[in-house]
Amino acid sequence: MRLLFTTTLTLIMSLSFSQDNSENDPKITELVMSMSQRSLVMPGYLTDLKALVARQAYEFWKNGNTEPYVSHLNVYQALYQANKYLGYDSIRNMAFNQVGFHSNTVTSVVFGSDPNFYYSSSTDGKVLKWDLTSPQSIPQTIYESDKIVQSIEMSSDGKVLMAIFYQEGLALIPIDQSIEEDISVLEDPEPVQTATFIPGERRYLSVTKSGDLILKGFDSKSENVGKTALKVNQLKVDEQDGTIYAGTEEGVLEAWEKPYEVKESPVEDIMENWKNQSYFGYKLGSFSINCLDIGPDRNTLAIGRDRGDVILWDIAKKELIRIISGHQSTVTDIQFSPNGKLLLTTSRDGTARVWNLEDSRKLPIILDDHDDWVFTGSFDPTGRKVITGGGDEYIRTWPIDPAILAFRICVMVNRSLTNEEWNEFVGSDYEYQMTCEN
Structure with missing residues (x-):
């Protein structure tokens, strides 16, 4: 049947x-x-x-x-x-697409290598594993802490999950049995602003409270690859050339290209100092940059801001493509669909939106059934569903194909x-x- x-x-x-x-x-x-x-x-x-x-x-x-x-x-x-x-x-009081077992704000949802399962984090300190084929089933708790989980990241091979704690350190959590013998849960106590995995490698990049960009292996060996004077909200690493992108609270998009130069980013004259160096910074206004994603074409960077809009940035040309406006408050998360034709945004205005990138005249699909700020969203690996979570403690699964x-x-x-x-x-x-x- x-x-x-x-x-x-x-x-x-x-x-x-x-x-x-x-x-x-x-x-x-x-x-x-x-x-x-x-x-x-x-x-x-x-x-x-x-x-x-x-x-x-x-x-x-x-x-x-x-x-x-x-x-x-x-x-x-x-x-x-x-x-x-x-x-x-x-x-x-549960609708057909509504699940919820977190006891506080949902901060992140991510998928691993198996498209039938996704993971969520919350300020309640838990990381849960959900079965997408059985939305109402009880999730598995894979990690629990007394710390606030600010966000989670998945390694590019889908085998290790990173839990980033608010104003504290981070934890690496193996979720694949094939590597559980190689590494156990690894806790890095050094306080960080944010962190992310290096694509294709068993290493991760973090920004310390003092602004140092530290590259660490799972064996804890570390290398300083950069320095920033700004507050970093999110990092993304280009899997093709290793360029590090940072979205900052000051509204500056920062980037460090290989070979990395360990010197503090210029703040006073940011537009004049990046040229012909491995570092560059582009001030995109005074609104905080909260989230970043690199498109499947590897040439487009999506930038979500406090202003409630999204900037599409041409990576090769280092210039703005266009601005997408529609949210009434801060954009909190952003992600390209697997085929790059759609863009998902979530916002403190209580909605998630799915934008058509092939035709700017087409209105976005508005997903507006959360009762609080929406902090996180993710396409499933097929691009046919969206998972969202927010301040109402619920996770929702949205089929985006009306069929x-x-x-x-x-x-x-x-x-x-x-x-x-x-x-x-x-x-x-x-x-x-x-x-x-x-």
Whole structure:
């Protein structure tokens, strides 16, 4: 049964974006928008009808020539809200995509080498392992501390997890049995601002409280590779050439290229001093840079700021590509999708957003069901789901392909709109069709 479900869903997903928008039909677009909005405002106790109206709006959107820049957002929101009420657990107050066992703010979510499992950290001091195929199952506690876990990072081979403690040190946690004999949990007590793994190596890079960039091996051997006078919020290392990127509280993007030169970064005249050196710094305004990610093309750096916007930076040319605006508050986390076509951002405005990088005119999908700041987000390895966590202590799993949400409605409801319902929400001038084929 599970194989049949998966095969059917895969087929539906492959057809979900087959629209031909070369000639948009304003009448179909208006109908899709109207039905999506009517589903959204429909009370939750009309569960089946709310879901079927959203599903039928999706069918018109998928098969019709609708406006391509806004309608997808309305369809997605209607499908998501409908799914939220289908199978809602009123006793535990849990929606279909909601999991939660952390007892405090969720600070990070990351995937390892197995796409069916992801890991989360929290200010409660725990690092948990979750089964993506069984969202409501009890997670495994793989690490516990009395320290606040500021964030977690995964090594490029998916075998070691790094827990970075707030204003303290860090811990390296083996999560693959093949290396547990080589290393045990390694705790580095030296206080750090932040840290990250070196891609493809058993080494990690940290920024000490005094601003030293220290490269350490799992054997604790260390090497000083740089110095900064600024407060660093996040580090990223380019796996191709080893360039170190640092997002700073002062709004400066810093970088150290190989061979590294150990000297303090210039602060007073930052634009004049980086040229022809292994260090460079580019002041991107006065807003703190909170998060960074390097795209799969290895040529684009995404920069999330306190201003609520994202800067796309050309790595080769060392220049701005464009600015993406939309969040109403600080951007807290950022990640490219595996194929580089989408960008995920999370924010203190309580939302996560999925941006289409191929067409800047297309509105982002807004994931807005957290009850507090959203601190972290990650695509799953397929790029079809997003995992988010935040101040409400919950983790949520979001299918970003509307076909998944539409398919679930017909599995859960097991009926179609009646003729009377069709006439009310679609209209008698459209020929009746089964919303859900049996």
